[in-house]
Amino acid sequence: MLNAKLKLPAKRQRVSAFSLQPSAFASSAFTLIEMLTVISVLGILAALTVPALKNLGKSNAAISASRQMLDAAGHARQLAIANRTTVYMVFVPTNFWVNINWWQRLNADPKIGTAALNLCDRQLSGYTFVAYGAAGDQPGRHAWHYLEPWQALPDGTFIAQWKFGPRNSTNTVVNQATSVSYPVRGFDTAQTPFPTETFPPGISTAMLPSFPYIAFNYLGQLTSGQDEYIPLAQGSVLPARDANKALQVGLPSVSSPSVLETPPGNSLKAFNLVHIDWLTGRAVLEYQKVQ
Numbered sequence: 001m002l003n004a005k006l007k008l009p010a011k012r013q014r015v016s017a018f019s020l021q022p023s024a025f026a027s028s029a030f031t032l033i034e035m036l037t038v039i040s041v042l043g044i045l046a047a048l049t050v051p052a053l054k055n056l057g058k059s060n061a062a063i064s065a066s067r068q069m070l071d072a073a074g075h076a077r078q079l080a081i082a083n084r085t086t087v088y089m090v091f092v093p094t095n096f097w098v099n100i101n102w103w104q105r106l107n108a109d110p111k112i113g114t115a116a117l118n119l120c121d122r123q124l125s126g127y128t129f130v131a132y133g134a135a136g137d138q139p140g141r142h143a144w145h146y147l148e149p150w151q152a153l154p155d156g157t158f159i160a161q162w163k164f165g166p167r168n169s170t171n172t173v174v175n176q177a178t179s180v181s182y183p184v185r186g187f188d189t190a191q192t193p194f195p196t197e198t199f200p201p202g203i204s205t206a207m208l209p210s211f212p213y214i215a216f217n218y219l220g221q222l223t224s225g226q227d228e229y230i231p232l233a234q235g236s237v238l239p240a241r242d243a244n245k246a247l248q249v250g251l252p253s254v255s256s257p258s259v260l261e262t263p264p265g266n267s268l269k270a271f272n273l274v275h276i277d278w279l280t281g282r283a284v285l286e287y288q289k290v291q
Contacts, residue, residue, distance in 0.1 A: 065157035065232050066272040066285050072151070073214075073230075073276055073283040076129050079147055080216035085131050086223060087147065088213045090192050092119050092126035093164050094257055097249050099209050104250070109200035116195045119150065120239045120247050123257050124158040126150055130192050144205075146197045153232075160231040160267035161259045163187060164212055173231055173268055175286070182273060182286065184229040187212030214276065222278035229286075230274040233267035235260045 072089065080087040096119070097103040107113035119126055129147040153159075162171055165186040174181045189210035193199065214230075215223040222228055238258040240248040248255040261267060273286040 061154045061156045062232065062234055062272055065153045066274065068153060069230060069232065069274045070283050070285060072127065073274065075148075076214075077216045077220045077281040079129055079131070080218055081220045083131060083147075084218040085133050086215050086217050088130045088132075088190070088192055088215045090128055090130050090194075091159065091164075091187065091212045092122045092124065092150075093212055094123045094161070094259075095255060096123075096194065096209055096211070097255070099207070100250055102203070102207050102209065105200060105202050105207075108202070112196055112198070112200055117247065117249065119195055120249065122150065122152045123239065124161060124164070124237050124259065125153040127152075130197070144193045144197045146193075150195070156234060156236065158233055158235070158237050158259075160233045160261075162267070163231055171231075171268065173229070173271055173273055175271075176269065182229055182275070184231055184273075185226075187214070188224060189213070216281050220281040222276060222281060225278055227278050228276040230276070231267045232272045232274065233261045235262040235266070 076087050076089040097116070103116075106116055128150045131145045131147055133143070133145075162169075163184065163186060167186045167188055169186050171184050172181050173184055189212050191205050191208045192211050192213065193205065194208060194211055199205075214228050217223050236258075238260075240255045240257055242248055274283055275286045276283045
C-alpha cells in the first residue's frame with residue numbers, strides 16, 4: 001500500500017485559438033459569391049416593394065380625403081340644424097383674384113390680404129363653413145358669419161378641377177367594376193364673404209367674386225333640391241410662381257395653377273365620389289356603396 005504509486009491527475013492541455021484547424025472558421029463564413037447573391041435578392045425585393053409602398057401611401061391619402069369630405073358635409077348639415085339657418089360650405093376655386101379691383105382693395109387691409117394670399121396654396125382643396133344670420137343677430141339685421149377656420153384636404157388630394165365649372169355643365173363618372181354612372185354637375189356659386197367675414201373699407205358683398213358652394217337649410221337638406229356629387233382626385237395643384245418663387249396674384253392671364261391628376265383622369269375612373277342626398281342631406285361614399 002505504501003509503495004503504491006499515487007496517480008496524479010493528467011495535466012490539462014491548454015487549447016489555443018491558433019491550434020484550431022482553419023476549416024473550423026472556413027465552414028462558418030460566407031463566400032463572396034454568396035454575399036453578392038444575397039445583395040442581389042435584397043435589391044430585387046426593394047425594387048418590387050418600394051412602388052407598392054408608394055401606392056399604399058397614395059391610397060391612404062385618398063381614403064383620408066374621402067373620410068374628411070364625408071365628415072365635413074355632415075358637419076355643415078349639423079351646423080345648419082343647430083343654428084336653424086342656411087350654412088354654406090364654400091370652396092376655394094382657382095384664380096379667385098380675377099377681379100383686380102377687388103383684389104387691390106382687399107390688400108388695403110394687410111391682415112385680410114395675408115389671409116387671402118395664404119389660400120393660394122389651397123386652391124381646389126380648401127373649404128370653410130359660412131352662414132348668413134346666426135343666433136344673436138338682431139331681427140332683420142342678419143350678417144355673414146364664419147363658423148369655422150379654413151381647412152384643406154390632405155396633401156396629394158383635391159376636388160376635381162372640372163367640378164368647378166358652370167352648374168349646367170355635366171361630367172359622367174363611371175364605376176367600371178359595376179358599370180354604374182353618375183352625372184356630376186358643377187358647383188352652385190354665390191357672392192359670399194372671402195377670405196374672412198369682415199370687409200376692408202370700400203368693399204361690399206356685391207363687389208365680391210362668386211364662390212363655389214353647397215348649402216344646407218335648417219332642416220339639414222340641400223338647398224339646391226338636387227343630389228350633389230363631389231369627385232375627389234389624386235395628384236397635385238401647384239400655384240403659379242415667378243422666377244423668385246413668389247406667388248403670382250393679381251395677374252389672371254398668367255396665374256393659373258398647374259393641376260395634375262396622377263394617374264391622369266383618376267377623378268373620372270378610379271374614383272372616390274362623395275354623394276350627398278338632397279332630401280336627407282346625408283353623405284355616402286359611392287364606391288363603397290355599390291361594392
